[in-house]
Amino acid sequence: MKAVIKAAAVPGLELRTVADPVPAEGEVILKILSTSLCGTDSHIYQWDNWAQQRIHPPRILGHEMYGEIVAVAKGVTTVQVGDRVAAESHVTCGKCFQCRTGNAHVCKNYKIMGIDRDGSFAEYVALPEQVCWKTAPEIPSDLACLQESLGNSVHAVLTEDVTGHTILVTGCGPTGLFAIAVARTAGAATIFATDISEYRLELARRVGADLAFNPQKADPSVILDQTSGEGVDAALEMSGHPTSIHMCFKYVKNAGRVVLFGIPSANVALDVANEIIFKGIRVHGITGRRLFETWYRLGGLFRAGLDIRPILTHTLPLEEFDKGFDLIHSGQCGKVVMIP
Numbered sequence: 549m550k551a552v553i554k555a556a557a558v559p560g561l562e563l564r565t566v567a568d569p570v571p572a573e574g575e576v577i578l579k580i581l582s583t584s585l586c587g588t589d590s591h592i593y594q595w596d597n598w599a600q601q602r603i604h605p606p607r608i609l610g611h612e613m614y615g616e617i618v619a620v621a622k623g624v625t626t627v628q629v630g631d632r633v634a635a636e637s638h639v640t641c642g643k644c645f646q647c648r649t650g651n652a653h654v655c656k657n658y659k660i661m662g663i664d665r666d667g668s669f670a671e672y673v674a675l676p677e678q679v680c681w682k683t684a685p686e687i688p689s690d691l692a693c694l695q696e697s698l699g700n701s702v703h704a705v706l707t708e709d710v711t712g713h714t715i716l717v718t719g720c721g722p723t724g725l726f727a728i729a730v731a732r733t734a735g736a737a738t739i740f741a742t743d744i745s746e747y748r749l750e751l752a753r754r755v756g757a758d759l760a761f762n763p764q765k766a767d768p769s770v771i772l773d774q775t776s777g778e779g780v781d782a783a784l785e786m787s788g789h790p791t792s793i794h795m796c797f798k799y800v801k802n803a804g805r806v807v808l809f810g811i812p813s814a815n816v817a818l819d820v821a822n823e824i825i826f827k828g829i830r831v832h833g834i835t836g837r838r839l840f841e842t843w844y845r846l847g848g849l850f851r852a853g854l855d856i857r858p859i860l861t862h863t864l865p866l867e868e869f870d871k872g873f874d875l876i877h878s879g880q881c882g883k884v885v886m887i888p
């Protein structure tokens with residue numbers, strides 16, 4: 549089969565013909581109908597410090613996927629050939645303290661598709677039954693692979709109630725855009741969004757931001773002007789940039805909440821007393837999706853009218869993966885989907 553592979557410990561990826569995957573007991577073979585690029589894949593493509601520590605080539609990348617099950621191995625009971633499924637990318641152990649107490653999203657032993665085992669930038673992938681997520685046929689194939697990424701934003705936005713609340717989203721990359729769309733569907737009152745890319749600010753407006761602006765050009769204190777001087781109920785930090793992190797603490801109201809999802813590239817110094825303690829706020833670190841609560845809510849959001857179509861800006865054949873990573877690097881894109 550064709551696969552996009554990190555063949556050696558150098559920048560870039562290669563399209564190669566490799567052996568078809570063979571399912572182990574309890575696994576299925578998924579024929580990939582769509583798979584999307586993530587920032588994580590971009591780090592591996594560029595072969596930065598994090599990737600060099602984390603990835604052991606050769607490895608087929610890709611952890612956001614949707615497809616049709618074409619084979620099932622011994623022991624599989626909940627899915628069958630012909631089912632259309634997306635995949636939870638974190639394969640959890642089911643045995644650790646976190647897995648046994650409802651917090652499998654922070655399992656200490658989890659393996660990630662496309663990082664710790666071969667992923668979905670290929671015609672076929674072997675997938676443990678436990679991570680298959682049957683997907684309603686009304687969700688189009690090219691959007692269905694985005695559910696894994698969307699799930700991060702569903703988790704971030706719905707950690708607490710947002711209905712009728714004012715929201716700030718800093719960073720309008722795909723997860724920020726998904727967060728805006730989710731908050732809108734969930735009934736947020738007013739959504740502020742910031743980014744330094746006019747392309748992404750325009751996408752933010754399309755998916756439901758009431759006021760999307762570049763904080764380097766417009767004064768963020770407009771947030772106070774429009775919230776009776778209080779600030780927002782919830783600030784969602786989706787960029788990882790220190791300036792945006794501080795903006796979230798500054799513009800969240802006293803007794804509000806800050807959600808940190810964007811990953812900083814270095815340590816960030818906080819004024820803990822003034823940014824957190826004296827404001828009496830709650831700070832939530834968000835990683836992955838709650839298993840599988842987030843997936844159920846995600847399905848429900850689609851039925852409630854969630855529209856993520858504007859966030860899918862580019863669809864490419866698998867062979868054009870280089871173009872996809874160029875797009876991510878440029879920032880002139882939302883989500884990029886590849887079709888094998």
Ligand code: ZN
Nearest residue numbers: 641644647655
């Ligand atoms: Zn575990």
